[in-house]
Amino acid sequence: MNEKDDRTMNIDDMVMCGGCHRLVLNTTKINGMTFCQRCITQLKFNRWKKFIFSSVDELKMMRDDVEKVSQELRFPKQVTMNLVRLFDDYIDLGFIQSVYGVSQQMFIYKDHFEIKTDDFFRKTLMDTVSGMLQKDLKVDGFNSNTLSKMIPQGTIRYEYKDYESVKLSTGRNRPLDCIVVFKNKNDPYSLDNVYFFFAHYALPEVKERINNAAKAIQEHIQMSNKA
Numbered sequence: 380m381n382e383k384d385d386r387t388m389n390i391d392d393m394v395m396c397g398g399c400h401r402l403v404l405n406t407t408k409i410n411g412m413t414f415c416q417r418c419i420t421q422l423k424f425n426r427w428k429k430f431i432f433s434s435v436d437e438l439k440m441m442r443d444d445v446e447k448v449s450q451e452l453r454f455p456k457q458v459t460m461n462l463v464r465l466f467d468d469y470i471d472l473g474f475i476q477s478v479y480g481v482s483q484q485m486f487i488y489k490d491h492f493e494i495k496t497d498d499f500f501r502k503t504l505m506d507t508v509s510g511m512l513q514k515d516l517k518v519d520g521f522n523s524n525t526l527s528k529m530i531p532q533g534t535i536r537y538e539y540k541d542y543e544s545v546k547l548s549t550g551r552n553r554p555l556d557c558i559v560v561f562k563n564k565n566d567p568y569s570l571d572n573v574y575f576f577f578a579h580y581a582l583p584e585v586k587e588r589i590n591n592a593a594k595a596i597q598e599h600i601q602m603s604n605k606a
Contacts, residue, residue: 392404396414397413397454397455398414398455398458399454401417403416409428410462422449422462423445423448429484431478433591434475434476435474435475435476438470438474441466442463445466446459446462473488474487476591476595480575480577480578481507481555481578482496483495483497487595490539491537491539492596492599493535495533495535496530498532501532507555508558529574537561538603539602539603541565542561542562542573543562543567543600544561544562544567545597546560547559547589549580556579558576559574559576559577559589
C-alpha cells in the first residue's frame with residue numbers, strides 16, 4: 380500500500396466529534412454521542428463514566444461540572460443537554476449512591492436497590508466466594524449447585540419491602556474481606572437472601588462507602604416495613 384492509499388484509508392475512517400466537530404480517528408461513545416479524546420479528557424469522563432458516587436450530592440456536583448465544561452467548549456446545546464440528562468436520569472429515579480464490589484455493582488435508590496453482576500467474571504466470583512460462604516457465613520443449605528442462585532446474572536432489582544435487615548459479615552479469606560447480606564423477610568436464614576461481595580474492606584474510604592451504603596439500605600428497609 381502506497382502513502383497515498385494509506386492516507387485515504389485514514390481519512391475514510393475518521394469520524395466527526397459531536398462536541399468540537401473535528402474529524403478524528405480515535406473516539407469514545409457516551410450514550411450514543413461520539414467524542415474525540417481531547418473532549419473526553421476535558422469532560423473528565425474517566426471520573427464519572429462508571430457512575431460510582433458516594434452520594435447524590437456528589438453526582439449533582441459532577442453534573443454541574445460537566446455542564447460548565449461543555450458550555451465553555453461551546454458544544455452544541457443539544458449535546459450539552461444530553462450529557463446533563465445522563466446525570467438527571469439517575470436523580471429522577473431516586474438515586475442515592477452506587478458502589479463497586481467484586482465483579483458486582485450495587486445501585487441504591489429510594490424505593491429499591493439493584494445489583495449488577497459482571498457476566499464475564501461471574502464464574503471467577505462464584506469460585507472465589509464458595510469457601511468463604513461455607514466457612515464464614517455457614518449459609519444454610521449451601522452447596523456448589525446453589526451459587527448460581529446466590530449470584531444471579533445481569534442486573535436484578537430488589538424491593539426493600541421484601542427484606543428485613545442488612546448485615547455486614549467480614550471474612551478472613553482474601554481477596555474477599557466483606558459480604559453484605561440482605562436478609563429475606565420470609566426466611567432470613569435461607570438462600571433467598573441477597574449477597575454482595577467486597578474486597579479491601581480495611582481501606583478507610585472503602586469501609587466508609589460500604590457502611591454508608593448498608594446504612595442507607597437499612598433505613599429504607601425500615602421505612603418500607605412501617606408503611
